[in-house]
Amino acid sequence: MKWKVIEKSKLPNLIGELAREYEIFAPVDRKSIGSFERLAxxxxxxxxSRNTKKPPKDVFIPQTETLFTYKTGKQEVELAAPQxxxxxxxxxxxxxxxxxxxxxxxxxxxxxxxxxxYYKEKRKNTTIVGLACNHPLSTCFCTxxxxxxxxxxxxxxxxxxINDKYLIEPITERGEKLIEKFPWLKExxxxxxxxxxxxxxxxxxxxxxxxxxxxxxxxxDGMFDDPIWEQICQKCLNCGICTFFCPTCCCFDVLDEDGKxxxxxxxxxxxxxxxxxxxxxxxxxxxxxxxxxxxxxFNYFVKTHGESFCVGCGRCIQECxxxxxxxxxxxxxxxxxxxxxxxxx
Amino acid sequence: MEKLEKSLREIAEKLLSxxxxxxxxxxxxxxxxxxxxxxxxxxxxxxxxLIWDSSCDNNLAKYVVDRKEKVGVVAKGCxxxxxxxxxxxxxxxxxxxxxxxxxxxxVVDRKKVESKLEEKEILEATIEGEKIKVKGEEFELxxxxxxxxxxxxxxxxxxxxxxQDVLVGEEVPELTEVNxxxxxxxxxxxAAEERWNHFNGELSKCIRCYACRSVCxxxxxxxxxxxxxxxxWFGKTNDLSDTMIYHIVRALHVAGxxxxxxxxSRVCPVNINLRELMKKIEKIVKERYNFKAGLSLEEAxxxxxxxxxxxxxxxK
Amino acid sequence: xxxxxxxxEPRILAFLCNWCSYAGADLTGISRIQYPPNVRIVxxxxxxxxxxxxxxxxxxxxxxxxxxxxxxxxxxxxxSGNLVARRRFAVLKDLLEYVGIEPARVNFSxxxxxxxxxxxxxxxxxxxxxxxxxxxKRLVKVRIEWKNLKNR
Ligand code: SF4
Ligand code: SF4
Ligand code: SF4
Ligand code: SF4
Ligand code: SF4
Ligand code: FES
Numbered sequence: 174m175k176w177k178v179i180e181k182s183k184l185p186n187l188i189g190e191l192a193r194e195y196e197i198f199a200p201v202d203r204k205s206i207g208s209f210e211r212l213a214x215x216x217x218x219x220x221x222s223r224n225t226k227k228p229p230k231d232v233f234i235p236q237t238e239t240l241f242t243y244k245t246g247k248q249e250v251e252l253a254a255p256q257x258x259x260x261x262x263x264x265x266x267x268x269x270x271x272x273x274x275x276x277x278x279x280x281x282x283x284x285x286x287x288x289x290x291y292y293k294e295k296r297k298n299t300t301i302v303g304l305a306c307n308h309p310l311s312t313c314f315c316t317x318x319x320x321x322x323x324x325x326x327x328x329x330x331x332x333x334x335i336n337d338k339y340l341i342e343p344i345t346e347r348g349e350k351l352i353e354k355f356p357w358l359k360e361x362x363x364x365x366x367x368x369x370x371x372x373x374x375x376x377x378x379x380x381x382x383x384x385x386x387x388x389x390x391x392x393x394d395g396m397f398d399d400p401i402w403e404q405i406c407q408k409c410l411n412c413g414i415c416t417f418f419c420p421t422c423c424c425f426d427v428l429d430e431d432g433k434x435x436x437x438x439x440x441x442x443x444x445x446x447x448x449x450x451x452x453x454x455x456x457x458x459x460x461x462x463x464x465x466x467x468x469x470x471f472n473y474f475v476k477t478h479g480e481s482f483c484v485g486c487g488r489c490i491q492e493c494x495x496x497x498x499x500x501x502x503x504x505x506x507x508x509x510x511x512x513x514x515x516x517x518x
Numbered sequence: 519m520e521k522l523e524k525s526l527r528e529i530a531e532k533l534l535s536x537x538x539x540x541x542x543x544x545x546x547x548x549x550x551x552x553x554x555x556x557x558x559x560x561x562x563x564x565x566x567x568l569i570w571d572s573s574c575d576n577n578l579a580k581y582v583v584d585r586k587e588k589v590g591v592v593a594k595g596c597x598x599x600x601x602x603x604x605x606x607x608x609x610x611x612x613x614x615x616x617x618x619x620x621x622x623x624x625v626v627d628r629k630k631v632e633s634k635l636e637e638k639e640i641l642e643a644t645i646e647g648e649k650i651k652v653k654g655e656e657f658e659l660x661x662x663x664x665x666x667x668x669x670x671x672x673x674x675x676x677x678x679x680x681x682q683d684v685l686v687g688e689e690v691p692e693l694t695e696v697n698x699x700x701x702x703x704x705x706x707x708x709a710a711e712e713r714w715n716h717f718n719g720e721l722s723k724c725i726r727c728y729a730c731r732s733v734c735x736x737x738x739x740x741x742x743x744x745x746x747x748x749x750x751w752f753g754k755t756n757d758l759s760d761t762m763i764y765h766i767v768r769a770l771h772v773a774g775x776x777x778x779x780x781x782x783s784r785v786c787p788v789n790i791n792l793r794e795l796m797k798k799i800e801k802i803v804k805e806r807y808n809f810k811a812g813l814s815l816e817e818a819x820x821x822x823x824x825x826x827x828x829x830x831x832x833x834k
Numbered sequence: 835x836x837x838x839x840x841x842x843e844p845r846i847l848a849f850l851c852n853w854c855s856y857a858g859a860d861l862t863g864i865s866r867i868q869y870p871p872n873v874r875i876v877x878x879x880x881x882x883x884x885x886x887x888x889x890x891x892x893x894x895x896x897x898x899x900x901x902x903x904x905x906x907x908x909x910x911x912x913x914s915g916n917l918v919a920r921r922r923f924a925v926l927k928d929l930l931e932y933v934g935i936e937p938a939r940v941n942f943s944x945x946x947x948x949x950x951x952x953x954x955x956x957x958x959x960x961x962x963x964x965x966x967x968x969x970x971k972r973l974v975k976v977r978i979e980w981k982n983l984k985n986r
Binding site: 203205206221222223226227236237308310311312407408410411412413414417418426428430435437438440443444445490491492494495496497498500501 | 548549550553554555556557558576580581633637639641723725726727728729732733745747750753754755756757784785787788789
Binding site: 705706710711712713714715716717743751752753757759760762763766767769770773795798799802803806807820821822823824825826828829830832833834 | 886887890891894907908914917918920921922923924925926927928929930931932933934935936941942943944956959960972973974975
């Protein structure tokens with residue numbers, strides 16, 4: 174299918190038409206915090222040059238989600254079937270790093286033996302329309318993790334901002350189907366495509382922040398008891414901001430409230446996360462919790478799913494209140510001598 | 519500034535080499551513009567890392583509780599007061615802490631600078647006296663530092679640490695005349711319903727990350743009430759009622775202890791101005807019990823104390 | 835009264851200290867003094883036992899008003915339980931009012947074991963004031979039902 178273009182001024186029309194058929198999620202500047210929200214009207218969409226402050230993960234993993242409801246009688250428990258059926262959705266203007274986070278979340282939550290029905294159902298019914306980044310921030314390091322500011326992984330459609338227009342590139346069949354609904358879209362011209370290519374190259378070059386993750390996974394193998402964790406975690410407050418704002422962090426807690434079984438976001442940085450019923454906590458201090466975060470992202474996930482569990486969006490760098498910079502952490506680990514392991518034995 | 523940093527490093531080096539402390543907790547340059555980061559120095563050769571300027575916003579009192587070693591802590595007025603509260607509450611043995619007081623002219627609120635620059639990203643920033651020089655792609659600006667200070671600093675009446683063991687540099691003039699409760703008074707003047715809507719609106723943004731608690735030096739409880747599960751006092755979802763209650767109860771817990779260091783508001787990733795609650799608590803305690811926290815090492819926190827003549831106009 | 839369903843009656847939760855106010859309430863009954871039946875009583879050892887959580891939780895559970903009552907200053911069975919509590923309640927009450935909770939929903943009183951009449955008048959006053967406000971909405975998460983209470 175051919176690439177299309179749309180004038181920026183026409184975008185609200187497109188969103189308006191889409192809204193008749195789909196539930197639309199898009200970046201909204203809600204009380205000056207960019208986040209993905211269900212759109213009430215097309216005009217609120219904020220397509221700034223920056224990514225949203227909050228990641229789009231809550232489109233699929235809301236912070237609070239009721240899994241099912243129940244009633245307890247004297248002898249019996251009555252269950253209400255889980256409500257997982259979701260209508261067709263479109264998520265608009267997802268940045269390439271966040272699109273990649275969906276690919277990683279898919280691996281984690283809906284592949285292999287255990288599949289998360291709630292996540293899967295929403296994912297299945299969602300078309301992802303991306304928006305390429307022309308102006309990466311100094312904290313972006315997507316290129317170190319196999320992504321790129323104009324990357325397509327995880328997207329059904331990619332929009333590229335070429336000044337007064339968006340170039341529309343269908344990527345998957347689902348994306349093509351979506352675009353077919355708008356026969357009034359103009360076809361892209363050679364010049365549009367060339368311009369987008371140039372912007373893409375420039376953006377790629379503008380990602381100055383580099384992190385070398387080569388070999389970090391193997392190195393981490395031998396570092397479970399390394400003294401480095403003690404150093405890294407020293408200033409950490411275990412506040413959990415880095416995980417709540419991370420597009421890939423999806424740990425949760427399950428609790429019951431008034432006849433509802435609810436799932437809420439949780440964080441490996443919280444002390445309760447691993448607290449046993451007995452009172453024993455296998456991760457009693459910040460050291461173990463920080464180790465878990467880094468190990469999960471750069472070792473365990475690589476072993477189980479073949480790549481790092483980080484997309485280089487830089488949110489944790491921007492939001493950490495004590496400037497615990499994940500680039501420095503990974504850098505420090507990769508700078509350790511390779512025979513580190515035998516040192517500790 | 520350079521003179522202050524030099525003298526700070528000398529003090530730190532002396533404390534370490536004379537074995538008065540095992541560790542110095544201070545600030546070093548961070549990885550982002552206007553960003554410093556807590557720094558832990560236990561070797562004399564590392565004291566060169568230590569810095570001091572108006573971007574040293576983290577509250578280092580947080581790192582004093584629960585330590586085995588003797589520490590020297592770089593402390594602004596508010597930090598020093600919080601260390602004093604922790605000592606008065608028997609959380610830290612006085613002999614284990616040396617307060618390295620730094621007179622403070624206010625710290626810069628990065629969020630204010632960022633919002634001034636809107637879409638433009640700051641790539642470099644330096645604080646030069648009264649000015650902040652910010653640079654980015656294709657722009658360079660000189661901002662007046664005083665327009666970008668944290669709200670707490672604008673009304674702080676203890677810029678010089680009221681309690682310290684050694685002072686870096688000279689004392690700075692105090693702001694004796696400012697009204698620290700203007701925001702609270704404006705809220706008090708609203709109708710109850712308006713206030714309710716205001717707090718609902720603000721707190722509905724809260725994502726229950728509890729960073730405001732995690733950053734507060736007074737929130738040293740082994741198990742915070744929000745983490746308690748037997749019984750679960752209040753719900754853990756981001757239901758608005760539970761979220762409001764979290765904030766109300768946390769405010770109650772810091773009553774008579776909070777010094778308005780501003781750390782909780784600064785840390786909030788969704789920009790909730792928690793100061794509106796904390797300042798009210800401070801005002802209540804001041805008006806009812808004539809108490810201001812962090813000015814003495816001995817005085818018990820007012821909510822653990824009483825006087826027979828305490829006001830009771832609200833009791834039927 | 836605004837938007838109140840017909841026949842609505844306020845529900846008030848009262849925490850009464852065992853040594854004074856609870857005995858005072860008992861005396862009200864024994865002396866056959868009338869007071870509105872809108873109160874459910876929780877007996878506590880001392881007003882100092884009343885954690886502010888209880889009061890906040892009661893509001894969250896949909897009680898329309900809360901009353902905490904203890905011995906007069908100087909009479910507390912534990913000497914100063916009520917005096918420490920007095921500070922806690924003062925701060926709580928001021929703060930709740932500040933966030934927009936109607937002040938009349940949160941009440942405190944000193945009622946001695948001899949003040950059966952005072953207990954009745956305190957309860958009457960509280961019930962009337964809460965009635966004037968209508969059902970609690972702010973901070974309410976789950977609304978309790980009388981009938982569920984009776985089943986327990
Ligand atoms: S955001 Fe920073 S301080 Fe908070 S848990 Fe993460 S690394 Fe630690
Ligand atoms: S770890 Fe940090 S940089 Fe990586 S995906 Fe998560 S928030 Fe983004
Ligand atoms: S830091 Fe902000 S978002 Fe996090 S719990 Fe506190 S108020 Fe809520
Ligand atoms: S409550 Fe907030 S302002 Fe008060 S001491 Fe704690 S962190 Fe500082
Ligand atoms: S909010 Fe209260 S219970 Fe939780 S840590 Fe702070 S003082 Fe302790
Ligand atoms: S025993 Fe009645 S208030 Fe303490």
